[in-house]
Each structure stands twice: as structure tokens, then as C-alpha cells.
Amino acid sequence: MSAPPLLEVENLRIDLLGDDRRHAAVEGVSFRIGRGETFGLVGESGCGKSITALSIMGLLRHPLAIGGGAIRLEGQEIQSLPPGQIRRLRGSRIAMIFQEPMTALNPLSPVGRQIAEMFVLHQGAGWSEAGDRAVEALRQVRVPSPERRVKDYPHQLSGGMRQRVMIAIALACGPDLLVADEPTTALDVTVQAEIVDLMRELCAANGTAILMISHDLGLVANICRRVAVMYAGRVVEEQAADAIFRQPQHPYTQGLVASLPLLGGRAAHGRRRLAEIAGTVPAISAYPAGCRFNPRCDRATDVCRVEDPAATPLGDGGLVRCHHHG
Amino acid sequence: MPLLILRRLGNTVPTIVAVVLVIFTLFSVIPGSFTSAGDDGRVLDAQVAERMRKELGLDDPLHVRFGSYVANLVQGDLGTSFRTREPVTKVIAQRLWPSLKLTIAAMGFAILVGVPLGFIAALRPGSLIDMASMVVAISGLSLPKFWLGLMLMYLFALTLGWLPSFGYGDGGLRHLILPAVALGVSPMALLARTTRAGVLDVLNADFVRTARSKGMSEYRVVRWHVVRNALVLVLTTIGLQFGSLMGQAVVVEKLFSWPGLGSLLVDSVFQRDIPTVQGSILVIVLFFLAINTLVDIAYVIIDPRIRYG
């Protein structure tokens, strides 16, 4: 029997609890991430990426709650652990970087202190030792003159610098898994690449696996070994990153790939018009019957409007969820 | 930071000038002014009125009078009380300490009860303690001070006999408690509500989620990341309430025969003792300004984002 993967999400369901009924905001989501692996999760705004990430962290809050399925860390189910135990995993074994670097840090606390907290919490360090180590942590994420910067408050730092601070916090205790929820979306394009490179480099050095969440398929496919594409609360396709580009199987993925500007082979044909996917993601309470993508899908047939497509396994352990895939 | 504080202090100077101007103008233009009838309806003898007008310089042009008013003010001269013939400064000085004592005690009560109440309510939203504290808060806001004071007096002084029912006594704590509570209940209620709202706000902030993602206990999340941020939100309410409390004390001071500025103001109004009225209002407004300046300085100290430009 082979060792269990680092993280295994199986048939995860996240409920949005309403006054009278519950809606599944995320349903039937499964994926596995091996030790040190980078795994991408892609999808439009509102498809459920962030809440999937939060459920792994055990940070879902009312009105959202895990409604079924399992989340396992090295084979151990963590979604049902008592709060005190899952808390000890947070920060030490699974860490998270959030979408919004502007608001993710406490505005009234110097950044050095916010890093130092990690050493105090998880390694029993005293504050002065933790403060010294915070300087080191800042140096690692290549913040210039870290001795001075530790005393800065978040508003004194640029968005990129704050995200570096977030990375320093997340990687402070050498976690096994880093959940990065759109870590660069809010940043300038020029800074984005720096931040992504920094994350990859530091994680590779420590053997930290990354769950990289983004709406940017290009970014994810560049740095991840495998990619899952989400649509309206479901994983509609999962494949190795290069395969997603070469042979996207799901019409939605195909749309995403087609809308990538100037990538790989297509660059040779010059700048072609971006193929946008018309329409928007439906609200949780208004998911259509049958395949959830059918109102926007130009390949939709009658069966798509009544029957929810099951997951079809693909060769390399991937899957696609479409009646007419290929 | 000291520079910021200095600049903030400098900013109050124009405000003070404006306040003085308004108070002066108000009493120069309202009808029924310095030499008109008292509340017994008698009219001053024409000669006496004439002499008074001369004495007080009432026939001088407005700007000359304002000039001499300010000149006197700067020297700490607020004029002479019509009633007692004493300098207004002296009359006010006697009342200032009791007034301050009452205001500070009332605000202390409001903060010490209201802020923790709001905190507990916010940490357990929807719980019994949350609902109970909000009932206290709402009733505290809606009960008239006068009625509340009477009830306190009736219960703790007349029925139980634990505390004196009115008066300043020897200036000790026992006489202070009932009026301070009567005055402090409504700011306490308001503080409980703003604290609750503020804490709930902060608990939903992104950085609190970050704190949780670090693996800290809920207790630490609150201690390390919620308290200060919530305090920043509550500080404004504390300042505004504290500042206006000296003026709000009028009813309570009359009810408990407390020798503060509020009762001095009311008495002087009825006695047409205009210099004293002017002086009392000036001091009450200056107190408001002083408290708000202090609050702004406190902001500079606890919130690094604040910079006065």
C-alpha cells in the first residue's frame, strides 16, 4: 500500500445555510496533493475556490459549513477534528495566504510582531527571540533592510511588500502545505511574477506543497504540476498542467484556454481576438438543472439540461465532467 | 509624534476663537438683554439702567465691546456676577471641581460597565448575555435622566438608606455615587452598543481571519488583534459622550442639588445673571473641546495610520 497523499479532498460538499434551506455552494469536489507538489485550482469569481481553501484550513464560518465528504492530511481526517486540534495544525502544518494583502494584516500592529506571533504560538519562543527570527523571516522573503521594516505598520508597506510579509508569516513554521488564495490578484503585474517566483522558490527549498488558487489559468498552468478547473461549485476538469493546454476536455476549460492571450503556439499566429466565455457564473441558489454550465455552453444538448454529467476518468488520474467532452 | 500632537493642539486655537465669538455675539443680539426686566416683571429705573449701561460699556460699538471682552478673557476675567457681585471666574472656580468630579465619575462608570458589556455581548452574539446586555443598553438610552435619578434616589437613599439622597456633603464618594450613576447610564448604554457593533465589525475583518489561520486560540485572537482595533472604533463615542457630559449634567445636578456648573447655569439663567451664564457656557464648551483634543491625541498614539496633514 502506498503512503497516503499529503492532502486528500474527497467528495467535499460545502453548504450555504439559509433561513429555511441549505444550498450546496461546493459539491463533489475531490483532489489530491502530494508532498512538495504544486496543485492549481482555477475558476471564475464566485465558483467556490476561496471557500474550498477555507474549508481545508477549518476556517469556514456561518453561514458556510462543511456538509459532507472528507479532508485528509496524510490520511488523517481533519475536518472532524475538535477545534483545539485543528487549530494546532493551522500555521504549523497548513498555512494560508489570502487574496487581499491590503486588509489581511492587522493595521495596528507592526509587521514584525505579526510574524513573531508564529514563533511564539507554535514553537514556544519568547517575544525577543521571536522578534529576532521575524527579522530573519523578512530577510528570507527579500524585504530590504528587514531590521527596520519589522517596526513598520502595514500601511507603510506597498501591496507587494505586504504580500511578502504574508508569505513570511505563512512559511514561518515550515508548513507542509501552503494554501495560496489568489496571492497576486490584487498586485501590479510587475510585482505578480516576483511574488509567485518567491513563493515557488521558498516552498521548493522547504519541500512545502502549494495549493495555488487563481482565476488565471495561464499563471497556474505555468507553475503547477496538476490543475483542477472549477465551475459553479464543482470540479469540471482535472488534468496535468500541460495536458490541460494541449487537450482541454471540458467546453469551459476550452473557453479558458482559448481566452489566454499569446501563449505558446498561438503566439505565432499573432494577437488573435480573445475568445471570451459569454455570461456569468450563476448564484448558488440558482444553479441550473442538469449541467451547471449548460446556459453558457455552445455544445449543450437536451441531455445537458436534465442530467448532471458524472465525472469521467481521464488517462492520467484526471477527470472531466461533461456529456460531450473531448 | 510630538510634532503631530503640537499641531493638533494648534488646530484648536481657531475653534476656541470661534466659540468665544459665538458666545459673545449670542448675548449681544438676543432680545431681553443685560438691563431688561427680571423674572418678577419689574422694570429697572431708567436712571439705574442708564448707569448700568455706562458701567458695562453697552453703548460702545460691538467690535469695541468684543475687543474688551476678549482682552478681559485673556487675563482670566470673565466679568462680575450681577447677582453676587463676585468675579465670575471665582464663582465658576467653586463649581468646577464638583462638576469635573461628577462628569469623570459618570464617564468612568459608563466606560467600566458599558465597554465590557458590549464586548461580552459581541463575543457571544445571540446568547442570553447578549440579549440581556442589549436590553440594559436600550432601556438605559430611553429612560429620562430625571426619572432614573428619582428612582435611584427612592431605592438607594429612601428605601434602603444606603446612600445620601442629595447634596454634595463633604465631597466624598458616598454623595457622588447616585448622581454619577444617573448621569452615566445613558453614555454607558450608548457605549455598550457601539462597543458591541465595533467588536462584531472587527471580528469580521480580514486580519482576524489571518489571525485565526495562524492557529491562535480565540482568546488570543481577541487579545492580540481585536481589542485595540475595537477600541479605536469606540474612542470617538467615548470622546463625544465625555465632552458633552458636563452640559448634560444640568438635570442631574438640579435633581441631586449638586453644586456643579450645570446648576449654576440654570440658576443664572433664571436670575438674568448674564456674565455668569456666558462664563459657564464658555467653560462647558471648552471642556468639550479639551476632551475631544485629548481623544484625537489618543488616536495619534494608538493608531499609526493617523497623520495630521
Ligand SMILES: Nc1ncnc2c1ncn2[C@@H]1O[C@H](COP(=O)(O)OP(=O)(O)OP(=O)(O)O)[C@@H](O)[C@H]1O
Ligand atoms: N460568507 C458568505 N455568505 C454567503 N455566501 C458566501 C459567503 N462566502 C462566500 N459565499 C458564496 O459562495 C460562493 C463561492 O465563493 P468564493 O469566495 O469561494 O468564490 P471564489 O471562487 O473564491 O471567487 P473569487 O475569485 O471572487 O474570490 C459565492 O457564490 C459566494 O457568493
Ligand code: SF4
Ligand atoms: S455537459 Fe453539456 S452543457 Fe455541460 S459542459 Fe458538457 S456539453 Fe456543455
Ligand SMILES: [Mg+2]
Ligand atoms: Mg476567492
